[in-house]
Amino acid sequence: MERQKNTMIIGFDLDGVIIDHTQNKIKIAARYGITLALEDTSPARMWKIIPPEHNQEFRDQMYDDTDEALSAPLMEGAYAGLAMLREQHIPYFLVSRRKKPIHAIHLLERRELWGKYFIPENTFFVDEPEEKDAVAQKLGLTHFVDDELRVLDVLLSVPNRILFDARNLCSDKKEYQCAESWSELLVLLGVGHK
Numbered sequence: 001m002e003r004q005k006n007t008m009i010i011g012f013d014l015d016g017v018i019i020d021h022t023q024n025k026i027k028i029a030a031r032y033g034i035t036l037a038l039e040d041t042s043p044a045r046m047w048k049i050i051p052p053e054h055n056q057e058f059r060d061q062m063y064d065d066t067d068e069a070l071s072a073p074l075m076e077g078a079y080a081g082l083a084m085l086r087e088q089h090i091p092y093f094l095v096s097r098r099k100k101p102i103h104a105i106h107l108l109e110r111r112e113l114w115g116k117y118f119i120p121e122n123t124f125f126v127d128e129p130e131e132k133d134a135v136a137q138k139l140g141l142t143h144f145v146d147d148e149l150r151v152l153d154v155l156l157s158v159p160n161r162i163l164f165d166a167r168n169l170c171s172d173k174k175e176y177q178c179a180e181s182w183s184e185l186l187v188l189l190g191v192g193h194k
Helices: 022-031 043-049 052-063 078-087 101-110 129-139 149-154 182-188
Strands: 010-012 092-096 123-125 143-146 160-164 177-179
Touching (some): 010 129, 022 043, 022 052, 078 182, 092 129, 101 123, 129 143, 129 149, 143 149, 177 182
Parallel strands (some): 010 143, 143 160, 160 177
16 A cells, blocks of 8 residues: 555445444344354355345344444544544545435434544445446545455455455455554554554
8 A cells, every 4th residue: 555645545334344333233133033143244154144034124124214323432543543534634435335324424423523534525326236337437546444345356446445344254365465463453554653
């Protein structure tokens, strides 16, 4: 990542990068009689375990406007990381595949991010992974942080793709840089300290 900080324009996914759904995934899976270990909560593993006939119900419980969905905490270090980027005047955008954006905004409000770190001008919602690339290209993103390999694979316009990998699956894909935490992510971006 040779670019200078002042030329970075960063894109972030919401779920699994800024919001931590780990405990909710485990609870919801248990309702279906499925035991998820922590490492099973990464999208790459979880959707292979959850039967396809339950996928939509599972997603609705995780992402709709329910008390449970709105209880999902921030990823540790996310708030401070966003504050650091803003203090250093590094532009960033949220590009999320939420089917019902209003629910994501409600969650961001509850986590005190909406209006402070994310506003309509730097927040984009799309339906498909390929649409993230179109938004990234339009915004001139130099970096994108996502927790799904299949999304990073289609972000062809972004030169620096980073897998946010809280479950340590980085060995699966060597072509992307990996960060297991926000502190590691900030170091990768050149704004944090080891």
